[in-house]
Amino acid sequence: MKTAQEILNNPFMNKGTAFTMEERKALNLIGALPPTVQTLEEQVERTYKQFCKKANNQEKRIYLMTLFNTNRILFYALMAQHVVEFMPIVYDPVVADAIRQYDELFMKPQDAGFLSIDHPEDIETSLINAAGGRDIRLIVVTDAEAILGIGDWGVNGVAISIGKLMVYTAAAGINPDNVLPLVLDVGTNNKQLLDNPLYLGNRHERVRGQAYYDFVDKFVTTAEKLFPHLYLHWEDFGRPNAAAILKKYQEKITTFNDDIQGTGIVALAGILGALNISKEKYTDQKVMIFGAGTAGAGIAHQIFEEFMQQGLSEEEARKHIYLVDKQGLLFEDTNDLTEAQKPFVRQRSEFENSASLATLYNAVKAIHPSVLIGTSTQPGKFSEEVVKEMATAVKRPIIFPLSNPTELAEAKAEDLIRWTDGHALVATGIPSAPVEYKGVTYNIGQANNALMYPGLGLGVIASTAKVVNQTLLSAAAHALGGIVNSDQPGAAVLPPVDKLTEFSEHLAIVVAQNAIQQGITKKKINNAQEAVRQMKWLPKYTE
Ligand SMILES: NC(=O)c1ccc[n+]([C@@H]2O[C@H](COP(=O)([O-])OP(=O)(O)OC[C@H]3O[C@@H](n4cnc5c(N)ncnc54)[C@H](O)[C@@H]3O)[C@@H](O)[C@H]2O)c1
Numbered sequence: 001m002k003t004a005q006e007i008l009n010n011p012f013m014n015k016g017t018a019f020t021m022e023e024r025k026a027l028n029l030i031g032a033l034p035p036t037v038q039t040l041e042e043q044v045e046r047t048y049k050q051f052c053k054k055a056n057n058q059e060k061r062i063y064l065m066t067l068f069n070t071n072r073i074l075f076y077a078l079m080a081q082h083v084v085e086f087m088p089i090v091y092d093p094v095v096a097d098a099i100r101q102y103d104e105l106f107m108k109p110q111d112a113g114f115l116s117i118d119h120p121e122d123i124e125t126s127l128i129n130a131a132g133g134r135d136i137r138l139i140v141v142t143d144a145e146a147i148l149g150i151g152d153w154g155v156n157g158v159a160i161s162i163g164k165l166m167v168y169t170a171a172a173g174i175n176p177d178n179v180l181p182l183v184l185d186v187g188t189n190n191k192q193l194l195d196n197p198l199y200l201g202n203r204h205e206r207v208r209g210q211a212y213y214d215f216v217d218k219f220v221t222t223a224e225k226l227f228p229h230l231y232l233h234w235e236d237f238g239r240p241n242a243a244a245i246l247k248k249y250q251e252k253i254t255t256f257n258d259d260i261q262g263t264g265i266v267a268l269a270g271i272l273g274a275l276n277i278s279k280e281k282y283t284d285q286k287v288m289i290f291g292a293g294t295a296g297a298g299i300a301h302q303i304f305e306e307f308m309q310q311g312l313s314e315e316e317a318r319k320h321i322y323l324v325d326k327q328g329l330l331f332e333d334t335n336d337l338t339e340a341q342k343p344f345v346r347q348r349s350e351f352e353n354s355a356s357l358a359t360l361y362n363a364v365k366a367i368h369p370s371v372l373i374g375t376s377t378q379p380g381k382f383s384e385e386v387v388k389e390m391a392t393a394v395k396r397p398i399i400f401p402l403s404n405p406t407e408l409a410e411a412k413a414e415d416l417i418r419w420t421d422g423h424a425l426v427a428t429g430i431p432s433a434p435v436e437y438k439g440v441t442y443n444i445g446q447a448n449n450a451l452m453y454p455g456l457g458l459g460v461i462a463s464t465a466k467v468v469n470q471t472l473l474s475a476a477a478h479a480l481g482g483i484v485n486s487d488q489p490g491a492a493v494l495p496p497v498d499k500l501t502e503f504s505e506h507l508a509i510v511v512a513q514n515a516i517q518q519g520i521t522k523k524k525i526n527n528a529q530e531a532v533r534q535m536k537w538l539p540k541y542t543e
């Protein structure tokens, strides 16, 4: 028999004031709670009032994390009613501040797991301890080398795994009992952390090379062994490692890289949504991606696949894509190209003065892309000059500044609308308020992978898909890109976050259906819709 304290201090068991009198008698809780029994609805009302009293986003976040650590059903019941308001606080952009201040704010590990490269022999024990006997179906893991656009944050990065999983549950109803947030602590090269006496992670530089890959592999093998129904989500790894790890495992296990594949899907969906509004053809588009790292190259790949699906040859498809990185427009002879950039480099002979294409402005002027996407971590680079130049040649420029958090965005939505006299079709990585311009309200879609990874994940888990392949990813992009209200002036290019739970379910059903059709499910699943609905968890108390 558990003690009152053991029950009340376990967020998976605790119902707080909602324990009924019968439960209080049976569980030795008599006298350990105030006498009034509340409903979940009353608890939601009380906690929302408490939340509203907090003075700023940081305080609000601390409050919500405390609630999460206290009563998980109540946390999700509350979040279900306030998704739009809570997303930026539990997730991007406020999560970035929480990561920067992890040691100052640390109270509880929040049921996350911490794997240390200094003790690879402890991987199995650590996973068992962190899971605590639960049936783990979904892991979000980071090594925190490239947290959003803010760089290397060592063990602090665990908060992105926790935040991503909160969104999985709030958006798609993944049972919180089945999830495990993880950080691979392989050291950090962040000097500020190494010099901070209160830093909580391993106090040495990042381990690189074979030792790193052996550690990752031991983690993957052990997790697959312990959790046979696992879907493994990689988040915010550094540029070379993210791509290499995905390549190594994507055909072997059920796995997904959010920054490469998730961002690719959401960017493609945003373009498809924008073209629904402008009534233009996909195969007429010229796409320029500024910042061709993990996310940028992932977007290029997804867009490239779509050109081929829409009938272009591989060679023709490549001609529609232009990558710009630190070196400027990427050419076949550019130094330090990554493997993921190489398929999309251009020939110098295509341009009269290729040497001048080292700046974004010159590249935009020479190419006049119809789509401009930013994943560069360089704030303000979609300047008035760049955007106006683009708009001289393109009627409805599609412009997505996707860098996170807020202070790193390549442009603000409001400026893009003004500079293009309302013609730009805009989506941003962080939430943007609607823009009022010349009597029209422009709703700004949030092109953040959070719009799709929960639905994709629910579909994959419910259908028991063995792998996340290109066909599945394309189906997800089309499902998401098809939901825009194209007749409304100022319509957003992506569905709004206040409908996140609805369209996540829709996405999940499309994905599950696609996995069934492809014959890539582990179990025989007859009905995608039923499988998805059955898998969905709702924040309700049970006896
Ligand atoms: N909205 C979303 O869903 C989403 C998803 C993933 C990443 N992102 C954002 O995209 C950004 C990049 O993330 P990442 O994981 O790809 O990082 P990354 O480090 O892999 O890529 C960044 C790229 O930008 C390039 N770059 C740096 N300075 C530049 C400059 N002055 N000009 C041109 N290119 C430059 C780098 O060389 C690198 O290739 C981050 O801010 C991240 O938050 C957004």
Ligand SMILES: O=C(O)C[C@H](O)C(=O)O
Pocket: 092, 147, 148, 149, 236, 258, 259, 403, 404, 448, 449, 450
């Ligand atoms: O975390 C986000 O908000 C999106 C994305 O995964 C990122 O790294 O920026």
Ligand SMILES: [Mn+2]
Pocket: 148, 235, 236, 258, 259
């Ligand atoms: Mn990310």
